[in-house]
Amino acid sequence: xxxxxxxxxxxxxxxxxxxxxxxxxxxxxxxxxxxxxxxxxxxxxxxxxxxxxxxxxxxxxxxxxxxxxxxxxxxxxxxxxxxxxxxxxxxxxxxxxxxxxxxxxxxxxxxxxxxxxxxxxxxxxxxxxxxxxxxxxxxxxxxxxxxxxxxxxxxxxxxxxxxxxxxxxxxxxxxxxxxxxxxxxxxxxxxxxxxxxxxxxxxxxxxxxxxxxxxxxxxxxxxxxxxxxxxxxxxxxxxxxxxxxxxxxxxxxxxxxxxxxxxxxxxxxxxxxxxxxxxxxxxxxxxxxxxxxxxxxxxxxxxxxxxxxxxxxxxxxxxxxxxxxxxxxxxxxx
Amino acid sequence: xxxxxxxxxxxxxxxxxxxxxxxxxxxxxxxxxxxxxxxxxxxxxxxxxxxxxxxxxxxxxxxxxxxxxxxxxxxxxxxxxxxxxxxxxxxxxxxxxxxxxxxxxxxxxxxxxxxxxxxxxxxxxxxxxxxxxxxxxxxxxxxxxxxxxxxxxxxxxxxxxxxxxxxxxxxxxxxxxxxxxxxxxxxxxxxxxxxxxxxxxxxxxxxxxxxxxxxxxxxxxxxxxxxxxxxxxxxxxxxxxxxxxxxxxxxxxxxxxxxxxxxxxxxxxx
Numbered sequence: 001x002x003x004x005x006x007x008x009x010x011x012x013x014x015x016x017x018x019x020x021x022x023x024x025x026x027x028x029x030x031x032x033x034x035x036x037x038x039x040x041x042x043x044x045x046x047x048x049x050x051x052x053x054x055x056x057x058x059x060x061x062x063x064x065x066x067x068x069x070x071x072x073x074x075x076x077x078x079x080x081x082x083x084x085x086x087x088x089x090x091x092x093x094x095x096x097x098x099x100x101x102x103x104x105x106x107x108x109x110x111x112x113x114x115x116x117x118x119x120x121x122x123x124x125x126x127x128x129x130x131x132x133x134x135x136x137x138x139x140x141x142x143x144x145x146x147x148x149x150x151x152x153x154x155x156x157x158x159x160x161x162x163x164x165x166x167x168x169x170x171x172x173x174x175x176x177x178x179x180x181x182x183x184x185x186x187x188x189x190x191x192x193x194x195x196x197x198x199x200x201x202x203x204x205x206x207x208x209x210x211x212x213x214x215x216x217x218x219x220x221x222x223x224x225x226x227x228x229x230x231x232x233x234x235x236x237x238x239x240x241x242x243x244x245x246x247x248x249x250x251x252x253x254x255x256x257x258x259x260x261x262x263x264x265x266x267x268x269x270x271x272x273x274x275x276x277x278x279x280x281x282x283x284x285x286x287x288x289x290x291x292x293x294x295x296x297x298x299x300x301x302x303x304x305x306x307x308x309x310x311x312x313x314x315x316x317x318x319x320x321x322x323x324x325x326x327x328x329x330x331x332x333x334x
Numbered sequence: 335x336x337x338x339x340x341x342x343x344x345x346x347x348x349x350x351x352x353x354x355x356x357x358x359x360x361x362x363x364x365x366x367x368x369x370x371x372x373x374x375x376x377x378x379x380x381x382x383x384x385x386x387x388x389x390x391x392x393x394x395x396x397x398x399x400x401x402x403x404x405x406x407x408x409x410x411x412x413x414x415x416x417x418x419x420x421x422x423x424x425x426x427x428x429x430x431x432x433x434x435x436x437x438x439x440x441x442x443x444x445x446x447x448x449x450x451x452x453x454x455x456x457x458x459x460x461x462x463x464x465x466x467x468x469x470x471x472x473x474x475x476x477x478x479x480x481x482x483x484x485x486x487x488x489x490x491x492x493x494x495x496x497x498x499x500x501x502x503x504x505x506x507x508x509x510x511x512x513x514x515x516x517x518x519x520x521x522x523x524x525x526x527x528x529x530x531x532x533x534x535x536x537x538x539x540x541x542x543x544x545x546x547x548x549x550x551x552x553x554x555x556x557x558x559x560x561x562x563x564x565x566x567x568x569x570x571x572x573x574x575x576x577x578x579x580x581x582x583x584x585x586x587x588x589x590x591x592x593x594x595x596x597x598x599x600x601x602x603x604x
Contacts, residue, residue, distance in 0.1 A: 093439040111355075125344055
């Protein structure tokens with residue numbers, strides 16, 4: 001079942017270019033030089049129920065704008081987006097009832113008041129019955145350990161506790177779709193772990209569809225069944241992380257430590273990319289030769305002391321992806 | 335009925351939280367409480383000294399002017415308690431506060447209206463009330479049941495007119511991202527035009543303040559009604575009907591302008 005479908009979604013912002021100095025300020029007052037920025041440019045995708053989709057892309061790529069259009073905060077300049085077949089602009093109230101949203105950089109909790117008081121307000125807004133509320137709060141406590149700090153004013157919570165509070169607030173009315181905009185930003189290892197555990201848990205238990213934007217590739221690796229890479233407002237890649245990795249970085253590396261530095265190492269199906277004293281790096285394609293075959297070939301011909309295999313670094317791969325798009329200027333949309 | 339109960343439960347809890355929030359910082363409230371009576375004292379003293387020298391302003395004696403000022407003050411106080419957030423609409427826009435409201439299954443204007451109750455404004459109401467009661471003694475106001483009912487609906491209507499005027503003009507923040515200048519301008523305009531009887535102004539201005547920005551309905555027409563003074567306008571009904579009616583009309587208009595602005599809302603970065 002398709003939960004979210006975006007069709008040729010675009011958002012243009014008009015900004016006025018300011019010139020330097022007082023003279024520039026005056027001239028832009030009289031002759032404003034308007035520039036249209038395509039924050040999101042012809043983006044189309046469909047998201048199935050129960051998917052965990054990661055949106056990644058550099059700062060200013062259009063991730064948050066896309067999320068804001070999906071949740072009805074921003075109106076698209078053109079194109080359409082539907083959630084469960086309804087438009088978030090025309091049927092805003094009906095649609096947002098089904099959504100939970102967390103903005104990592106902004107809080108929906110009352111800063112000066114106890115965490116529990118923010119929950120009480122949400123209980124009234126979403127008309128959650130007492131029994132339902134009790135059951136949900138119990139569950140939130142089990143997974144997120146909310147009760148530990150429910151009586152503390154939000155401003156005194158650690159970032160990790162606050163983020164757990166935000167997630168609980170977003171899930172209190174058991175929405176079938178959850179949007180998370182940078183949910184792990186600024187958190188320590190433990191904090192990130194508990195947030196990821198929560199996301200996995202609600203996804204498995206209730207089939208909640210989760211859309212998250214992040215800069216943390218560990219989030220993507222550990223959570224997302226599907227990745228959408230956005231750059232310059234366009235979708236650059238869309239698919240499971242493994243597929244993208246295979247397409248983007250089909251190489252693996254074999255790092256050898258050899259007995260003496262002088263030996264030149266060659267193999268017909270691998271390139272020697274670097275040789276530092278005793279250490280040699282060879283690059284090979286999975287599709288051309290298996291690691292075991294390469295190792296046995298090399299060990300047979302050369303005095304190999306030690307070896308390890310390095311998988312391509314996802315971070316490098318993503319960086320390549322961002323750069324690639326910068327150079328060509330236009331997206332490699334598929 | 336259920337819907338009304340739903341809105342009331344959200345409104346009351348949201349207002350309660352807003353008050354609790356302010357009580358976290360009691361010093362600010364105390365210092366403002368000390369300031370406000372002085373602000374009002376200058377207004378009433380100004381009228382007193384002017385009438386000492388001029389005997390009357392536009393034919394109005396000091397007790398009558400005090401009555402006019404009293405209704406104006408009291409309606410201002412009520413507006414300051416329940417809808418002072420209009421003055422700071424630009425903050426809501428620039429901080430992206432409407433994002434959160436748009437994500438909730440409730441009318442955004444309703445959420446905005448119940449998002450703040452100004453505790454400091456209670457002092458405005460108290461001072462306004464004492465000025466008003468003092469003026470009632472001066473003009474020998476007859477406290478009959480029907481007069482009290484008329485007075486209550488007039489003051490509530492007047493507060494609604496004030497609040498709607500601010501909503502309409504401060505909604506400019508949806509386009510310009512700023513409204514503090516508009517807030518200051520409207521505050522000045524409202525103070526100057528409700529302090530004196532409308533009849534001292536040129537006819538054109540009187541018409542504008544009746545038909546375009548309905549300031550005259552805040553305190554002028556109702557004072558005329560109660561004090562039996564000729565307003566030089568023929569109203570189709572008693573001030574007790576007109577003031578709340580104009581209040582509701584401006585309120586509906588205010589909502590429309592707010593929603594128009596909201597459609598133009600562009601959220602804020604990140």
